[in-house]
Amino acid sequence: MYSEKVMDYFMNPRNLGEIENAAGMGKVGNVKCGDIMQIFLDIDENQVIVDAKFKTFGCGAAVATSSIATEMIIGKTIHEAMQITNKSVTEALEGLPPLKIHCSLLAEEAIRAALWDYSQKTGTIIEGLEPPKDEDHDHHHHDHDDDD
Numbered sequence: 001m002y003s004e005k006v007m008d009y010f011m012n013p014r015n016l017g018e019i020e021n022a023a024g025m026g027k028v029g030n031v032k033c034g035d036i037m038q039i040f041l042d043i044d045e046n047q048v049i050v051d052a053k054f055k056t057f058g059c060g061a062a063v064a065t066s067s068i069a070t071e072m073i074i075g076k077t078i079h080e081a082m083q084i085t086n087k088s089v090t091e092a093l094e095g096l097p098p099l100k101i102h103c104s105l106l107a108e109e110a111i112r113a114a115l116w117d118y119s120q121k122t123g124t125i126i127e128g129l130e131p132p133k134d135e136d137h138d139h140h141h142h143d144h145d146d147d148d
């Protein structure tokens, strides 16, 4: 069901961990599956992302997409990082099963949330960046929406 590349990133995740005092941290979750993803960014004075790490409590696709997303984002500027989308991470993983697309969306959202955190802390404007949907990261909704 998963591509070899997804399995590889799931079994041997790159950039697993966290960055203390990260310049930007994004934490997002999917209420339906309960998976949670965190992305940490280290950003230098030239607005270049010099390091990225992730922590994901979730399915294989969530682990793989967040891991490959950290690899894709390192070396990019905060503005170039906006080009990383759920589509580009899915392509980099040679595809995901249709039921797993929401997992790659989580990676895109986590990156944007980390960039948002950085932009708020530093007063930097990143074009096209919108605030995360749920700014209160510790707040959980318990309402169910069964037919999707």
Ligand code: FES
Residues within 6 Å of the ligand: 030, 033, 034, 035, 058, 059, 060, 061, 062, 100, 102, 103, 106
């Ligand atoms: S099943 Fe929810 S993130 Fe993968």
